[in-house]
Amino acid sequence: MRYIQRDSMEQRKMLETVGVASLDALFSDIPREVLSRFEPIGLPGRSELEVFEHFSRLAEANGAATGVSLLGGGVYDHYVPRAVAHVLGRSEFYTAYTPYQPEISQGTLTAMFEFQTMVCELTGMEIANASMYDGATALAEAVLMANRIRGYGRVAVSQALGAPLRRVLDTYCWAAGIEVLDVPFGESGQTRTESLPADVSAFVIQSPNALGVLEPLNGVKDRLGQAFLVVSTYPLALGLLEPPGSFGADVVVGEGQSLGLPMGFGGPLLGLFATRKEYLRQIPGRVAGRTLDASGAVGYTMAAQTREQHIRRERATSNICTNSALCALAATVYLAILGSGGLRQVAQLNFERAHDLAETLARRGCTFPFDGPFFNEFVVRPKDGAGAAHARLTAAGFVVEASQALTAYGVNDALRLAITERRTDEELRRVADLLGGTS
């Protein structure tokens, strides 16, 4: 017990002060039946050395960690500048609570304010919150918000929305009694936005979508009428791509993992949530705002707290308390380290490597089920079938999704590949050889 001081002499003195006779007496208010039913979990304590060695063995049992990842679909194998972990390792940041006491939380609050600014810059929106649990709950909450405001009880959703997003959206909508209408995609892999259902609270679209294809958002908003245009985005791509805000999005959400977070088997992640100023009182989660102290100096504090469950309780617009603050800090530091120049470089590297590979594959006779524009991820049909190609890639140490994963989108016999800045020329050459045969 390295963390808990158990000093029998001190304990005796403290019990005296409390005025009870024994440690057990401290629990006399728990019904005896409950206490007597108790069973231990059957675990001996272990030393730090043993726990660490145990986890080292578990870590070694993860073959994926030493493989070369070609996986995407919301989480990507990006390089994180090492300085990010150093900042996050400052215990003042990671051992602090939510900044309820702003005077001794200016570190967290200033970073939240910076984060919000950065999210607005990236997405082209006016306001952003300080984070959501992940991209999926961010999207679900965006839809709840849209429906709260518009009240149609129905939302239209692109069928090219990634499965992780769709699953969570379905759950939240089911509970809230919101009907979900599907909007199909075409041969380009782009959602058919020409005719959208009417009387919906929101139209939900993801770009790049689950097939890696960039959606043509231009003009969509005009066709929507009252409905919110809710766009789920890939923030790293926005170093190169025009932000959804420029196309009239009402809410932009996204998975922020690409901004400085490890893949971590999918958690913790970082939900981004940005919208128009007019919806400030409606947005879920926390927001930091600028204010002044008693001496007139600038400081930061949680703003718009009146929305919060503390005050309004059952009328709260959101139940979110703990969110992804430290992940948001990671994204903030990531963007600060890269700067606009660096982010553009990373984004372009992803773009050019993925396109390089796709073009090589095309030359070698692979085909592509969809011909829409893409960023760093695409669906390819290997020459001799996806199953065989998948087996070859796996045997060669690549980590790839099984081809069945795409059946959810009606695609068969194809693989989805994501290519990040971490993939080397040599790795891409090997992928090309394994998929398209040597040239």
Add this chain to the structure above:
Amino acid sequence: MRYIQRDSMEQRKMLETVGVASLDALFSDIPREVLSRFEPIGLPGRSELEVFEHFSRLAEANGAATGVSLLGGGVYDHYVPRAVAHVLGRSEFYTAYTPYQPEISQGTLTAMFEFQTMVCELTGMEIANASMYDGATALAEAVLMANRIRGYGRVAVSQALGAPLRRVLDTYCWAAGIEVLDVPFGESGQTRTESLPADVSAFVIQSPNALGVLEPLNGVKDRLGQAFLVVSTYPLALGLLEPPGSFGADVVVGEGQSLGLPMGFGGPLLGLFATRKEYLRQIPGRVAGRTLDASGAVGYTMAAQTREQHIRRERATSNICTNSALCALAATVYLAILGSGGLRQVAQLNFERAHDLAETLARRGCTFPFDGPFFNEFVVRPKDGAGAAHARLTAAGFVVEASQALTAYGVNDALRLAITERRTDEELRRVADLLGGTS
């Protein structure tokens, strides 16, 4: 160039302030011939990602890192509580300079003071310095100090002194014109201290020595006359063993790596240096001391600075400036985390695992060239020859020293094994099987 801001516009403005026309003009004082002979090193710049991946590959090329270490001889594979690295990772500690400005260096200075206290506790001495480069230079400087004080120009040295120590000692003594006399060891592996040469400035002995054997220091000091008793020790063992100070040592030095430092292919290391109060003005290296500030509050500062080269220059007793401060901090935190109870546990674990293995090996018919007491390291003669045993161990993933390494001590066909608390029962079973055959 992520670390250096090169902004051409700012540079121009600064050059104007300086009053020179160009960046090149800043170097006009370097002789033209020198500038013209310059050749670049032929290295393109690389991005952080590339440098990190390069080093990851180098790290993977170190098979030793994933092997099971049975190596000792001054550096040991001990477990370092993870909190140590967290404290060392505080940039206020590792990015600071030597505490020349004590008012903003109380962190470093207080820790130095604690370190000195701990070294004195461990070694049983009165004063200690704030660190030396490593155990070898600490020993060499101890001998120089002894000779400065005693002036005989000769020192007696146990032949069971570890080669890394002896090599450096020889170099320093050669330069200082000090003659080194050998003192042999006997069948127990213990140095023959019964008759020691007279008229020497110091007698140097290591315990546990290069053969892993604990030296019987009892009574040695009485037989030394004027000469300093200089003992090189293994500080972690002192959690269990009586300190050299109890046997009248005049200087205790040692390699502090066992106290919370990684093996790191042998550097950075940590030299310990402790002695009697009366030699304060003679000791090399830095010392922190307690003092008061202008308001009467307690604080720490570098003490005995008058000894230092700043002031006395060519009459300085030591040329040491940068030492192993951060390693000393690691040792301080290591000892603080373990406490007296934890250190005793670690020491005993080393002792019992090593003895467990040795006793098993004895039962299986291995023999031992030396029968003196030992701590966690011993020399064993495998049943079918050291060469074959070494090959088997290596093939099984153990990292062991070649048997030739012991020829420096006149030992043939034997292996030296060090067993730390990190070695598991399973590993020791395998070692026993590989060396002694299955029982």
Add this chain to the structure above:
Amino acid sequence: MSTLFDLASSTREPAGGVVPRPRWTDEEVAARLDGRLLRRRALRLPNLPEGTVVRHYTRLSKLNYGVDDGIYPLGSCTMKYNPKLNEDIARLPGLTQVHPLADASLVQGTLEFLAELTRLLARIAGMADVTLQPVAGAHGELTGMFLFKKYFESRGETKRVRILLPDSAHGTNPASAAVAGFEVTEIPSNASGTVDLAALRAELDASVAGIMLTVPNTLGIFEESILDITAAVHEAGALAYFDGANLNAYIGRARPGDMGADVFHFNLHKTLSTPHGGGGPGAGPVAVSAQLSEHLPVPRIVRREGKYALDWEAPASIGSVHSFYGNVLVAARAYAYLLHLGDEGLRAVSENAVLNANYLQARLKNSFPLPYDRLCKHEFVLSGGELPNHLSTLDVAKRLIDYGIHPPTVYFPLIVREAMMIEPTETEDRAALDRFVEVMETIAREARDEPDRLREAPIKAPVRRLDQTLAARSPVLTHPFPEEA
């Protein structure tokens, strides 16, 4: 407080150098991408050398107060020490560099500890099954409410639309119920701070889906009639949800399953020592009784033929509540903590948590009114309602800052006027508790004799007292960039 954006000068050239330089020209990019898809306006993100950025965030960090800086007695938040071992485990490349869509055969290590943690949490709760998917306490609550909904839906009991909640409940409870589409009915507390059983019984009809209880409640008081409460709820055909944020009060000696809980959420970032990160990420695993386990979120981690796998086949499931499998790296920390503690350690957790709280309560009630003066569990609530000189709880909180101590939770629970909710946690030693008492006593004296010291507090923080109203009234939520030319 200058922000990163204040550091930027417009002339700065991109620093670059994190990744290799791209090879394609703008034209080569444009040849592959419709111009309308390409970013037109450059991002307004400063381009600074690493040192400048690191200094900025190092400075910001020092404006914060964390658990490593001292006692952090935020009631209900369980701000205990976060072991460094766990941090390092969660940073092992073998755990972090794992994609959630990797084949199960390549992630056996992670699946193993997730499965093991699931099993251990179920044992701790004394309940049938656990999901690790929810990523916060409130997310666990929401998941729990989804489970309630699904349960009644599957039984065709669609009229059960109400959730009962004690008035001492944490704010996330009613909010979660509301987000899940339930109506909330508040149940008053009785004089001893616990649920008024008669009032509860009066509400329990066929429109009630269930009750949400915090055990011990937010006053730090154990619901002594807990068995009667849950029995009454069950009798009415409803379910009992337990908010487990306060589990450290009885972990290792009692189990919610034995008290009648149907759904229970853990706060790993409270009870099992994972750090709060300045507001997350956390983890809110949910335990359920046998009858609810078929509704748990997908995927489930299962073991088949000695291998771990993800099972998506669960027709009665509520679906998913997270993109993947919850906060895996938070779960790793919690599992490490459990492995270290073992049964003996878990017992020590509740022992010291409760001893520390009662010790503080005993010593502090001389200086501040204690509305519910009785044995407490892991926390207790003082009132600042009787402060002299028109001072408030907020003033006490801010004055604590001047003494280098983090204030307790204030103005919650709502049923205590000017509440100060104090939870020392089990990792504080007596020296830290005594120091806290001493400072609180000093502040009580100052309130009487030198009220301005409280009113003007804090004076030693990085900023003076901040104007929260201003922030709410005229919100400035992003950096105001100067208009560009």
Add this chain to the structure above:
Amino acid sequence: MSTLFDLASSTREPAGGVVPRPRWTDEEVAARLDGRLLRRRALRLPNLPEGTVVRHYTRLSKLNYGVDDGIYPLGSCTMKYNPKLNEDIARLPGLTQVHPLADASLVQGTLEFLAELTRLLARIAGMADVTLQPVAGAHGELTGMFLFKKYFESRGETKRVRILLPDSAHGTNPASAAVAGFEVTEIPSNASGTVDLAALRAELDASVAGIMLTVPNTLGIFEESILDITAAVHEAGALAYFDGANLNAYIGRARPGDMGADVFHFNLHKTLSTPHGGGGPGAGPVAVSAQLSEHLPVPRIVRREGKYALDWEAPASIGSVHSFYGNVLVAARAYAYLLHLGDEGLRAVSENAVLNANYLQARLKNSFPLPYDRLCKHEFVLSGGELPNHLSTLDVAKRLIDYGIHPPTVYFPLIVREAMMIEPTETEDRAALDRFVEVMETIAREARDEPDRLREAPIKAPVRRLDQTLAARSPVLTHPFPEEA
């Protein structure tokens, strides 16, 4: 400032839990070990939970000032930013968990970068060979003096016992020469702050082993007659040692080998950005001209048949100066830095280091006397000798602390009265330099108008001005434990 020992209470029971419990009883241990060998008195090390220890050192850390806290213009110390990349590289388990006695075949990764760094440093120096063994600048000097000694010994020139040193030399230079058994003769500087060539020539006789020079010297001035100096030394049959602590002044555009250096030491913890660690560890690799390379310390890292190996065969070697191969993990950081910078980056180092120093010099000489007013290199020296109101350089230094800035090196070099030696380094940007100027100007004004502000400084540091004399006169060097019963 309480220490760890002040936190301890005598009743505390051992915390344990870092390693498994030992299995043997005291008797079982004693059965294997002579009683006289067993520790009798328990260590007086407190037994504290991890959180208490971590809080203690977190608090201590905040009493320190590091490069990540702001400009650190310690002249001669090159306190530049330490990239985080390099720190992480030096912590890769593949590099740290490697025993120095492991077979070369198992450490090819480490040997590769050591060999490559050796090669690159030789190219940077423009010299024949390099050893990485010395672990600090002064250790490099000592190694250099050993090399001198061996060189002359091998030639039978045993009368060369003197080392010449400019009076501006760093204190370690004479000390190193003395420790290596040489006598030191000081050479005066001329009016322009450089070596007095005539005085040097007058001393150069057959008793001289060599000269130690710092280039640029400690005034930040480049020895413009460097080629004449080294020519004269060589003509006299002596050798030239260059102290390379100031290499950032010309790295990437000039090489000591081209200036006539026979031995040259690098300070990796200055020039190549490895952190100082509060006083180490550093690394002081030594470069030599061809004629000295056979004397370099053993072992050497060699490449044979495509594999790296350690070569111990060097009969003319001085032997070893370190237990193993020097500070390998410091070398890793330096190598990482070199890889990142490349040639273009190295040039940027000297460019910005010198530009920054000259900019500061130009701006500050209006506020403080600049005894040598000329083009400087990476640093320059102001004088506090003319301060009004009997103030001293020390007062200025302490007042800087109140403005949150680390003072420059003071009272060195000795040839400037009340010296303030200022080295901004290349990683400071102009904003940081301007802030420094502004504060120095303010202090100059305060010296005139409000001298007490300087005299009483620092008032904002964790402690007020400390009494150094007291510490030296009545040394208390260890915790005074209360006498035990």
